[in-house]
Amino acid sequence: MDLWLSPHDARVRDLRVQGGLSYGFAETPFGGCALLMSDRHVMSLHFTNSKQECLDSLQMKWSNFPLRHSEVADTIIPRIFENPESIPLLVIGTPFQLTVWEYLRTIPKGLTLTYSDVARAIGRPTVARAVGQAVGANELAVLIPCHRVVSKGKLTGYRWGLERKRNLLAWELTSRDPLEMPF
Numbered sequence: 001m002d003l004w005l006s007p008h009d010a011r012v013r014d015l016r017v018q019g020g021l022s023y024g025f026a027e028t029p030f031g032g033c034a035l036l037m038s039d040r041h042v043m044s045l046h047f048t049n050s051k052q053e054c055l056d057s058l059q060m061k062w063s064n065f066p067l068r069h070s071e072v073a074d075t076i077i078p079r080i081f082e083n084p085e086s087i088p089l090l091v092i093g094t095p096f097q098l099t100v101w102e103y104l105r106t107i108p109k110g111l112t113l114t115y116s117d118v119a120r121a122i123g124r125p126t127v128a129r130a131v132g133q134a135v136g137a138n139e140l141a142v143l144i145p146c147h148r149v150v151s152k153g154k155l156t157g158y159r160w161g162l163e164r165k166r167n168l169l170a171w172e173l174t175s176r177d178p179l180e181m182p183f
Contacts, residue, residue: 002090003041003090004093004101020065020066021068022073023068024037024076026074031160032048033045034046034051040088043140044058045141092139100131110172114150118135136159142168
């Protein structure tokens with residue numbers, strides 16, 4: 001089950017009471033990947049250059065929570081690239097961000113949409129720029145596939161680098177069933 005919560009939801013504050021958060025790190029075909037999770041839900045997935053960079057970033061953002069390393073978290077990371085839909089998420093954002101992120105999860109593998117396409121799809125056709133901000137604030141690389149959103153006719157902005165975005169899109173195309181291709 002996925003949980004989509006506002007930052008002010010009492011369940012977010014309860015994470016501290018539940019014993020803190022755990023993190024993991026693993027190398028992937030797209031570089032180092034850091035994962036943050038509560039007891040059962042992945043909360044953050046970032047591409048990073050090193051395990052230490054991962055830990056520093058997580059400690060800065062989640063300074064009020066005790067963080068501990070988890071081998072379980074380490075083993076989840078490779079599964080994300082095999083079957084991202086099977087990973088339980090705990091997503092924290094504003095109501096608008098949550099709307100955008102939920103929609104991003106419906107974009108089929110190997111397909112790209114523009115920020116304007118997403119704005120129209122969520123019923124807010126004039127807010128393409130706000131969609132771009134929500135896409136950029138996504139804490140769950142690959143799990144909420146923000147790499148599938150592009151500007152008209154070109155790749156632009158990706159929190160973890162345009163080359164990684166290009167590689168993710170190419171990988172998705174090569175792993176897609178040819179009978180489901182959009183041509």
